[in-house]
Amino acid sequence: MAKQDRAIRTRRAILTAAAKVFEERGYQAATITEILTTAGVTKGALYFHFQSKEDLAQGVLSEQDQRMVVPDRPSKVQQLVDVILLHAHRLQTDPMVRAGVRLSLDQQAKGLDRSGPFLHWGRIIGDLLEKAQAQGELLPHVVPSETADVIVGSFAGVQAMSQALSNYKDLPDRICALLRHLLPSVTLAPALAAVDLSPGRGAAVFAELAESLDQEEFPARAAG
Amino acid sequence: MAKQDRAIRTRRAILTAAAKVFEERGYQAATITEILTTAGVTKGALYFHFQSKEDLAQGVLSEQDQRMVVPDRPSKVQQLVDVILLHAHRLQTDPMVRAGVRLSLDQQAKGLDRSGPFLHWGRIIGDLLEKAQAQGELLPHVVPSETADVIVGSFAGVQAMSQALSNYKDLPDRICALLRHLLPSVTLAPALAAVDLSPGRGAAVFAELAESLDQEEFPARAAG
Known part of the structure; x- marks a missing residue:
């Protein structure tokens, strides 16, 4: 359970770093090395969660629609x-x-x-x-x-x-x-x-x- | 008159090249050298028309609103x-x-x-x-x-x-x-x-x- 929590936190740290690097450099110029440095995680940890730069970008793209769901309204x-x-x-x-x-x-x-x-x-x-x-x-x-x-x-x-x-x-x-x-x-x-x-x-x-x-x-x- | 025509054509060739390079590389990564090569003009010709990369970008930005004016309509x-x-x-x-x-x-x-x-x-x-x-x-x-x-x-x-x-x-x-x-x-x-x-x-x-x-x-x- 604690281990799973840690994995979630690491994944989140990597995505936050990727978001920052993509914003600063644009997708084309961004590199995995820079994302690694910004996130402060090991190469192994990053590749455990994400296979490639595109995978990281897809992770950032899908973060915008996660976790906050407006409840049913009558209207x-x-x-x-x-x-x-x-x-x-x-x-x-x-x-x-x-x-x-x-x-x-x-x-x-x-x-x-x-x-x-x-x-x-x-x-x-x-x-x-x-x-x-x-x-x-x-x-x-x-x-x-x-x-x-x-x-x-x-x-x-x-x-x-x-x-x-x-x-x-x-x-x-x-x-x-x-x-x-x-x-x-x-x-x-x-x-x-x-x-x-x-x-x-x-x-x-x-x-x-x-x-x-x-x-x-x-x-x-x-x-x- | 012919001289002026040539200047207009050169300016247009430079802007066309700049548009191409900006589209391929993005503004941030694009270089004047690459625009020069693509346009096939001299450095002197380019700097006669445009002072900087930003100047070139402003030229491309303003091209979208040039030259085609819809005439007055009753409605x-x-x-x-x-x-x-x-x-x-x-x-x-x-x-x-x-x-x-x-x-x-x-x-x-x-x-x-x-x-x-x-x-x-x-x-x-x-x-x-x-x-x-x-x-x-x-x-x-x-x-x-x-x-x-x-x-x-x-x-x-x-x-x-x-x-x-x-x-x-x-x-x-x-x-x-x-x-x-x-x-x-x-x-x-x-x-x-x-x-x-x-x-x-x-x-x-x-x-x-x-x-x-x-x-x-x-x-x-x-x-x-």
Whole structure:
């Protein structure tokens, strides 16, 4: 059990180091040697967890969607908004999430399959839209998979713009503006009127979830 | 006159080479020496036109908004759609435009001010929205600058998603889907109903404009 804990912590240290090196150098220029040095682990430990640089990048890419699940809400449109604003909040505050999102937009990362996060998020958003549709919250013409793709793609760009213009300071405002522009085209007005779409919502959802999570899962946050 | 033509052609050759090298290596890893070799010009010629690597990158960044201006349309919403779909078409077909858009999303490009294209496009789209508002095509609550930012940011992400998932093959479809999701939240229904928002629109606008442009300005296209 203690041994398993240690393995989890080592894996996490390696991924944190990889995220840092990928952010600084970009995927193409990053080397495993540099990640080793930054993580302060042995070569054996690294290769026990990850086979290659691509494997490390896939680990960072998938970290952005781990461990924080918004609970069921009566309104599926609210749940969708919460998932998106929570992700924006984590992107603003968690270097690992940021590194994952940046990697997925690194168009110089040759040989790295960056489709994963787009498809993964597309499925999450698409599922929520299907549930919203089933309980009559959406306009009749909506095709959930198409709307999901529009949301995922536009989120990626709005975060990049926020990074370029304000280093993420205005991210919650920009994502709320995006949702205020997208949701009226797909949601029935009464369902939308009841939704909390304020810029502080992401931080509030994060606080709600963090309370219920074991501190052990957030060593960085527990320390900070 | 001939001398000036030669200077324009040399400048263009250097920018084309820079675009190629930036796309292959990323901004950070690209070197002026490599751009020199690719362009096949002298060091003196390059430094006559560009002072530094950043200067070259700014040249590529600003190429994406040059030379193709959609003429005035009676419906400003149609004009807005035409500007956006023309840009999508050029992104799909013109390596220089592609390189500029990618550079503006290159989060590893340290020391390169990437805000230019976001702000530039924000102004173009914002101006058109103000005109649309002035002639009563928009819903009363619309704030043109905010909507412009949402459009510019989401365009950037949807193009990145199209690149990651289909190497730009599905770009016109994705951008039309984006506009079908954004425009109903800002446009009066009768104004929107008259707008051509089909995926072939970008190529049609391009053909309309290319006819009226001097072939001299599109040496690559004239040769191809």
